[in-house]
Structure formats: structure tokens, C-alpha cells
Amino acid sequence: MNDATEFLRPRSIDEAVAMLAAHEDARPLAGGATLVAMLNAGLIEPDAIVSLSGIEELRGIQAQENGGLRIGAMTRHAETAASALFRDGQQVVPHAAGQIANMPVRNMGTMGGSISFADPAIDYPPALTAAGAEIEIAGPGGTRRVPCGEFFLDWYTTALEPGELVAAIHVPPAPAGSVGHYEKLARVSGDYAIVSVALVLAMDGGLCSAAQIAVGACGPVPIRLAAAEEALVGSSLDAETLAWGGAMLAEASDPVDDVRGSADYRRRVIPRLLAKAVAAARAKMIEEAA
Amino acid sequence: MKIEDSFDVAAPRERVWKLITDPDTVAGCVPGCDGIEVVSDTLYRARVSVKVGPIKASFNMEVELTGETPPEEVRSKSRGEEGSRASTVSSENLLRLEEIDAGNTRVFYHAEVSVVGRLGKFGLGVMKKKAESLGRDFAACFKEKAELAETSA
Amino acid sequence: MSQAVALKINGVERQVLAGATQTLLEVLRDQLGLTGSKRGCNQGVCGACTVMVDGRPVRGCLSLAANCEGSEITTVEGLAPAGKLTPVQQALIDSGAVQCGFCTSGMVISAHWLLQRNEKPDSDEIRRTLSGNLCRCSGYRKIVEAVASAVEGGKA
Numbered sequence: 001m002n003d004a005t006e007f008l009r010p011r012s013i014d015e016a017v018a019m020l021a022a023h024e025d026a027r028p029l030a031g032g033a034t035l036v037a038m039l040n041a042g043l044i045e046p047d048a049i050v051s052l053s054g055i056e057e058l059r060g061i062q063a064q065e066n067g068g069l070r071i072g073a074m075t076r077h078a079e080t081a082a083s084a085l086f087r088d089g090q091q092v093v094p095h096a097a098g099q100i101a102n103m104p105v106r107n108m109g110t111m112g113g114s115i116s117f118a119d120p121a122i123d124y125p126p127a128l129t130a131a132g133a134e135i136e137i138a139g140p141g142g143t144r145r146v147p148c149g150e151f152f153l154d155w156y157t158t159a160l161e162p163g164e165l166v167a168a169i170h171v172p173p174a175p176a177g178s179v180g181h182y183e184k185l186a187r188v189s190g191d192y193a194i195v196s197v198a199l200v201l202a203m204d205g206g207l208c209s210a211a212q213i214a215v216g217a218c219g220p221v222p223i224r225l226a227a228a229e230e231a232l233v234g235s236s237l238d239a240e241t242l243a244w245g246g247a248m249l250a251e252a253s254d255p256v257d258d259v260r261g262s263a264d265y266r267r268r269v270i271p272r273l274l275a276k277a278v279a280a281a282r283a284k285m286i287e288e289a290a
Numbered sequence: 291m292k293i294e295d296s297f298d299v300a301a302p303r304e305r306v307w308k309l310i311t312d313p314d315t316v317a318g319c320v321p322g323c324d325g326i327e328v329v330s331d332t333l334y335r336a337r338v339s340v341k342v343g344p345i346k347a348s349f350n351m352e353v354e355l356t357g358e359t360p361p362e363e364v365r366s367k368s369r370g371e372e373g374s375r376a377s378t379v380s381s382e383n384l385l386r387l388e389e390i391d392a393g394n395t396r397v398f399y400h401a402e403v404s405v406v407g408r409l410g411k412f413g414l415g416v417m418k419k420k421a422e423s424l425g426r427d428f429a430a431c432f433k434e435k436a437e438l439a440e441t442s443a
Numbered sequence: 444m445s446q447a448v449a450l451k452i453n454g455v456e457r458q459v460l461a462g463a464t465q466t467l468l469e470v471l472r473d474q475l476g477l478t479g480s481k482r483g484c485n486q487g488v489c490g491a492c493t494v495m496v497d498g499r500p501v502r503g504c505l506s507l508a509a510n511c512e513g514s515e516i517t518t519v520e521g522l523a524p525a526g527k528l529t530p531v532q533q534a535l536i537d538s539g540a541v542q543c544g545f546c547t548s549g550m551v552i553s554a555h556w557l558l559q560r561n562e563k564p565d566s567d568e569i570r571r572t573l574s575g576n577l578c579r580c581s582g583y584r585k586i587v588e589a590v591a592s593a594v595e596g597g598k599a
Contacts, residue, residue: 006444007463007509027344029510033487036505039464040485042376042408043345049463051510078499102575103553104493104500118343120416155416156343189574220419256415 030113067173073112089200092180096127126216130198139164178202183277246271307361377407453521461508468503490576542580
């Protein structure tokens with residue numbers, strides 16, 4: 001415990017940004033699921049904790065006119081998992097939210113907090129990457145929006161500059177008739193993923209008409225490959241095509257060796273998990289058509 | 291964890307040897323190292339800071355040369371403690387220079403690193419990736435210095 | 444820096460003095476003597492510290508006390524005022540589902556919340572809800588059976 005740490009309670013984003021700027025090593029506190037775990041482990045010693053709990057602007061999920069969604073950064077995993085606002089392939093996001101950790105942690109953790117830490121093995125980065133989401137960042141210079149590919153930069157590293165925070169996540173409308181699916185391979189329920197595949201998929205007359213795929217936990221940032229998606233689109237999603245797309249994704253991966261699995265194991269799992277995710281997504285399509 | 295890699299330098303082996311055994315040149319290329327103190331011919335002290343995402347650590351390192359075969363091989367041991375906190379990093383290192391031809395040298399390095407304490411909780415997988423990337427940064431910096439020294443010589 | 448924090452704990456208004464990085468769990472155990480909630484991993488994994496904040500189970504060890512200002516907190520002590528046990532607590536005893544007891548208070552909070560929301564959860568739902576509470580005696584089977592019997596008892 002650091003006795004010198006200040007605890008601050010801003011009421012607006014602007015006030016929070018000013019407080020972050022006024023301290024050398026201030027940390028915004030969202031749900032606490034990650035930040036407090038790191039405090040407890042002695043991994044960080046901020047000089048100020050800026051609680052975002054009192055900022056109304058950061059709450060809630062709103063449907064936009066174009067069918068997109070604006071998810072406030074302080075939206076908790078449990079709320080996202082239970083939301084009925086996600087349509088078509090956007091559902092990859094709540095599907096992932098429901099698989100994060102366990103019930104009490106989903107009652108605490110927030111989307112903004114989760115992606116700001118950017119642990120490569122967490123569930124939102126691949127789901128949001130597959131959904132084509134953009135991150136709205138608030139900072140001293142106002143707000144800016146960046147796509148996931150420009151937000152997740154490296155191991156535990158995002159585009160957030162000192163003094164900035166995630167204000168919201170924007171999920172665009174998914175292709176009409178698409179479904180979303182998040183396939184997570186983990187040692188036990190609630191653990192971090194060994195490998196995960198997030199998918200937005202649409203079929204038209206037996207052929208794949210849209211495929212947005214992101215692989216999680218297999219590199220510093222989620223892997224999304226235009227070539228792999230192009231290989232799937234127009235195909236019947238036969239085993240051979242999926243193996244080819246999966247091989248491309250495995251080739252692009254840079255997994256770690258750790259207690260959850262070796263890098264080699266992860267590379268082998270990617271194509272199989274992709275095939276499993278596609279099969280599950282197609283089963284959802286049949287279910288929804290029935 | 292084991293870290294190993296190699297890189298090529300467009301300079302003769304004798305020159306690479308001279309630079310890679312020069313504490314100031316080496317310290318200047320270690321990412322996060324702010325200066326080196328030469329305690330004796332075989333003992334150096336340095337302060338090295340590393341950062342992974344929000345986690346920052348700063349180590350008081352002691353490097354001891356345990357054997358050298360000029361101009362081919364240097365062996366060393368290093369040990370670092372993190373100020374008031376409870377992390378320790380230690381490693382056994384081997385550096386080998388191989389002559390490709392009269393003007394080119396291949397540098398191999400191999401280190402067996404262990405991390406104990408609060409940072410040990412962070413997961414060795416990502417730490418290894420970080421160490422590998424620091425190794426590449428070192429190589430790029432050293433290469434530049436050695437090749438610049440070569441052209442200006 | 445410590446600051447005064449107002450919390451409503453088990454229905455009683457309390458003022459505590461908490462440092463910025465002090466967790467709700469530390470305050471409950473060390474300042475208020477409510478030692479029913481346990482400190483296991485202190486990383487949010489084991490679930491032994493689970494308490495309810497504003498009606499939802501959360502991790503006491505991942506909640507900063509200062510951030511709970513104005514919240515209503517229910518700990519295992521608050522479920523059995525005057526010693527009258529909840530159906531889940533009674534069922535755990537009757538089924539012999541308590542071994543070392545370290546995980547029990549967290550299990551009780553999670554199961555109690557489940558039965559508040561759903562009077563007739565099936566065995567899968569019980570397991571899913573309790574998946575965030577680890578029992579290192581590995582007495583899961585008895586615990587799930589106990590919660591299921593509390594469901595049946597409630598129906599009777």
C-alpha cells in the first residue's frame with residue numbers, strides 16, 4: 001500500500017482528463033478488475049487513482065441511427081453480455097463478454113478498463129477487432145477515434161497517451177444477416193484464453209458472403225488478416241478453404257510459450273479453432289432461420 | 291528462460307571485439323541503461339529500467355565477467371535487484387563473435403535469465419518477448435555504432 | 444492518503460478511514476472485524492472474498508474501499524442476522540458440503556444471489572454461477588448438491 005496515493009473523484013470526462021494530466025503517474029480506475037489486481041501484486045504504484053465511477057457520460061450502451069452502437073467505457077461485462085441492442089454479427093461482442101472470467105468479475109469489469117490494459121489473452125480485443133469497432137479516446141486535446149488495428153499496438157500497449165482515457169467503443173452495423181460468434185479455448189471456465197477466434201460471418205445461397213475474423217491470445221495484438229478473409233468469402237466454407245485460411249492466420253501469429261500452452265501448440269490450434277468457430281456460427285444461422 | 295539470437299555487423303572481428311568489450315559502448319546500447327560504473331576490469335555496475343505497458347521496473351545491475359577468449363568469446367554473469375521491491379533478475383550470458391569474412395562479423399548471444407519476485411507473477415511468456423525485443427534494439431544500436439566507427443576509421 | 448468513506452454494511456451506516464489503495468476486503472476484515480469474507484489469492488481469481496455491493500456479487504479484494512462510497516454492502520455476516528441461517532447456509536450444513544470452510548462464505552454469497560434471481564436454477568446454472576468460487580478441498584459436488592437441495596427446500 002502506498003500512503004501517498006491520492007484518490008480522486010471527477011464528475012466529468014474533462015475533469016478526469018485534467019486530473020490525469022496534473023499527476024505524473026495517475027491511473028484511471030474503471031471497474032478495478034485489472035487495476036486493483038495489479039496494485040495488490042505490487043506491479044504498479046500510481047501517485048493518484050482517478051475513479052471514473054461518478055462520470056455519467058461513460059455509462060450505458062446507445063443504439064445509433066445507422067445501426068451502430070456506442071458503448072460507454074464504464075459498461076460492465078455483465079451488462080454487455082445481457083444487452084439486447086447488439087444485432088447480427090455485432091453479437092460477437094456480448095458473446096465474448098459473457099465468457100470473461102466469472103460472474104462476480106463480470107459484475108465489476110468494464111469494457112474501457114479491459115481494453116486499456118490490453119492483455120493479449122483477454123476476450124474483448126479479438127471480439128472488437130472482428131466487429132470492426134473503433135475506440136473513442138478522450139484527452140487534453142479533445143476526443144479522437146481510432147480503429148482497433150491502431151489502438152492495440154503491442155503487448156500491454158495501446159494508443160492511449162498519458163492523460164488520455166477510453167471514453168467509448170463504437171461498434172458499426174454488421175453485414176445484414178450475419179451472425180457473431182466467439183470461440184474461446186481455455187483450460188477451465190473463467191481462465192484467460194489459450195487461443196480465441198472471434199467471428200462475424202454471413203452466408204448467401206450456400207456461399208460465404210462476409211467474413212470478419214480475429215484471432216486472440218496469439219501475439220501482441222489480435223490478428224486480423226484481409227487475405228484470410230478473402231479466401232473464405234465466395235467459398236462454401238469447406239474444410240479445405242478453412243484449413244487454408246487458418247494456416248494463414250497461424251503463419252501471422254506470434255504466440256508466447258507459457259503455462260497455458262506452448263507457442264507451437266497455439267499455432268496448431270488456430271486452424272482447428274477457426275473451423276470450430278465457423279461450424280458454431282453456421283449452426284446459429286440455421287437456428288435463427290428456423 | 292533462454293534468450294538467444296545473432297546479428298551481423300559490417301566490421302572486422304577485431305573491431306567488433308574492441309567495441310563489445312568496451313563498457314561505455316555496450317551500456318550506451320542497452321535499452322533503459324543510464325550509464326555504467328566500472329568497478330574493476332571484471333566488474334561493472336549499471337542501473338537499467340524496463341517498461342512493459344503500465345509496469346515499470348528499475349534494476350541495480352551488477353555484471354561480472356567470468357571468462358574471455360579474445361577475440362571470440364565473453365562469458366558473464368549478471369544479477370539485478372529492484373530497489374525497495376522484491377524482484378530479482380539474474381542471468382548467465384555468453385557472447386560469441388564469428389568471422390564471416392575480413393570485413394564482416396556475426397555476433398551470437400545466449401542468456402539464461404531468471405526472474406523472481408513481483409515481476410515473476412507477470413508471466414514469463416510476455417517477459418521473454420520483451421527480452422527478445424530488447425535484444426533486437428541492442429543489436430540495431432550496436433551495429434550502427436560499429437559500422438559508423440568502421441566508415442569513419 | 445486516507446479519507447473518510449461512508450458505507451452501508453449489512454444495513455448499518457459505517458464511517459471508515461481508507462487509504463486510496465486499500466481494498467474493501469481489507470477494510471471489512473481489518474477495520475470492521477467482519478472476517479467471514481476471506482483473503483485467498485487477492486487477485487480476483489479464487490472468490491473467497493466475494494461480497495455483494497449494491498445487490499451484485501463482486502470481489503472484495505478487487506474493490507477499492509474509497510470507490511464504494513455510498514454503496515450498500517452485504518457480507519456473509521449480513522445474511523444471517525440473529526443467527527437465522529439462509530436456506531443455502533442450512534443446506535450446506537445438512538449436506539456436509541463444508542470441508543475446511545475457507546471458500547464457504549464466497550460460495551454462500553454467489554448461491555444466495557442466484558436463488559434471489561432465479562427460484563429454480565438447474566444444476567448447470569448452479570455450476571456456472573459458482574464457477575468463480577474455487578474450493579481447494581475440491582468439494583464441488585457436495586456444494587452443488589447442497590444448493591440444489593436448497594432450491595427444492597424453497598419450493599416445498
